[in-house]
Amino acid sequence: MTIVIWGAGAIGGTLGAYLIRAGQDVLFVDIVQEHVEAINRAGLRITGPVDEFTARASACTPDALTGKYQTVLLCTKAQHTKAATESLRPYLARDGVVVSVQNGLNELIIQDIIGAECTIGCFVNFSADYHAPGEILFGGRGAVVLGELDGAMSPRLQRLAALFRHFDQDTLTTENIWGYLWGKEAYGAMLFVSALTHQSIAEALSDQRYRHLYIRAAQEILQLADTIGIEAYGFNGFTPAAFLANDADGIAKSLDTLVAFNKLSAKTHSGIWRDLAVRKRDTEVVMYEPLLAQAEAAGLALPLTRRWIEMIHQIEAGEREQSTSNLDELKAEFP
Numbered sequence: 001m002t003i004v005i006w007g008a009g010a011i012g013g014t015l016g017a018y019l020i021r022a023g024q025d026v027l028f029v030d031i032v033q034e035h036v037e038a039i040n041r042a043g044l045r046i047t048g049p050v051d052e053f054t055a056r057a058s059a060c061t062p063d064a065l066t067g068k069y070q071t072v073l074l075c076t077k078a079q080h081t082k083a084a085t086e087s088l089r090p091y092l093a094r095d096g097v098v099v100s101v102q103n104g105l106n107e108l109i110i111q112d113i114i115g116a117e118c119t120i121g122c123f124v125n126f127s128a129d130y131h132a133p134g135e136i137l138f139g140g141r142g143a144v145v146l147g148e149l150d151g152a153m154s155p156r157l158q159r160l161a162a163l164f165r166h167f168d169q170d171t172l173t174t175e176n177i178w179g180y181l182w183g184k185e186a187y188g189a190m191l192f193v194s195a196l197t198h199q200s201i202a203e204a205l206s207d208q209r210y211r212h213l214y215i216r217a218a219q220e221i222l223q224l225a226d227t228i229g230i231e232a233y234g235f236n237g238f239t240p241a242a243f244l245a246n247d248a249d250g251i252a253k254s255l256d257t258l259v260a261f262n263k264l265s266a267k268t269h270s271g272i273w274r275d276l277a278v279r280k281r282d283t284e285v286v287m288y289e290p291l292l293a294q295a296e297a298a299g300l301a302l303p304l305t306r307r308w309i310e311m312i313h314q315i316e317a318g319e320r321e322q323s324t325s326n327l328d329e330l331k332a333e334f335p
Contacts, residue, residue: 001071002027003027003072004027004029004071004072004091005028005029006084008030009075009076009136010136013028013044014126014167016073017055017057020055022166027060028044028060029059029062029088030059035059035134036060036061038135039057039134043134045136048266050141062087068094070097072088074101074102074110078287079282079287081106081110082109085110089113089114092114097118097119098119098120100119100122102122103284104284105178105185105287105291107181108290116149116150120149121149122145123146124143124144124145125142125144125184125187126168127139127265127267140267144164144167144168145174147173147180148177149177151176158173176231179230179232179233182230183235185221185288186240192217192308192312193213193214193217193330194272195269195270195272195283196311196322196323197323200262201269201270206256209327210327210330211255212334213327213330213331213334215243216334217308221291222240224298227300228294232244236257236258237258237261272312276312285316288305288309291305292309303334311326
């Protein structure tokens with residue numbers, strides 16, 4: 001059975017290379033022609049402290065794809081989810097499944113296009129970066145969790161978990177994938193705030209001058225999740241319960257653990273920072289738009305969230321520079 005990985009970047013490239021090395025039949029689909037050509041010519045090279053190897057692989061652009069496929073791992077950036085899902089739909093087998101191996105609540109978009117019964121959720125927190133055509137940096141391991149949208153512990157979920165364990169033997173299944181996805185949204189908010197600067201993730205989360213901003217950024221998202229009845233789950237040192245309870249000692253311990261976790265990774269900065277500072281392209285900040293709509297419906301203002309989103313858009317547009325002065329500005333507004 002051929003597994004299609006739609007998006008051969010940081011997440012999809014790393015995952016796919018491990019599946020190939022384990023003997024799985026993988027086809028990469030990517031919109032970047034030079035990346036596709038490099039993979040077909042010399043394979044997909046994984047570099048970094050975790051592993052060093054090259055997986056001989058096949059790749060094509062979406063317009064060259066043919067056939068029907070049972071399993072599609074969607075690994076695009078959040079902002080490309082709708083277009084990618086519409087593009088892959090003709091190639092999905094009648095009883096096929098799309099697994100959202102992405103950041104954000106993209107399962108909501110995917111299920112609207114292909115149906116909830118064909119959609120499986122996935123949470124990942126490993127560190128990787130696209131470095132060049134045919135080359136991915138695998139910076140560090142992190143949590144990997146799969147779950148059916150309705151919480152069922154289905155046979156197909158177990159089969160997918162067994163597949164993912166070729167990449168990470170500690171892959172989990174859950175009855176509450178939404179809890180993990182919302183936990184990542186809260187942690188992601190802190191990463192977006194850190195990307196307003198040039199500090200590494202570890203530097204940012206340990207900087208006492210601005211720590212209250214990171215705490216509030218996570219808390220606003222977690223308060224929204226709690227308001228709409230979702231229990232956000234923690235991972236790799238992030239403990240949403242402490243943030244939600246405003247437990248100062250628990251929060252400090254969580255942040256210190258996250259600092260230590262990120263210091264272990266060769267990927268020092270977030271993908272958000274890399275999009276802004278290196279690749280000079282739009283970030284995945286649009287993944288917070290559904291949350292803002294839910295907040296408005298629930299009567300929550302999320303003022304800091306709206307402000308850092310505005311700042312990210314300004315950096316994307318070239319109207320603002322990345323600097324700790326942005327956090328000084330936020331600090332004046334949210335002392």
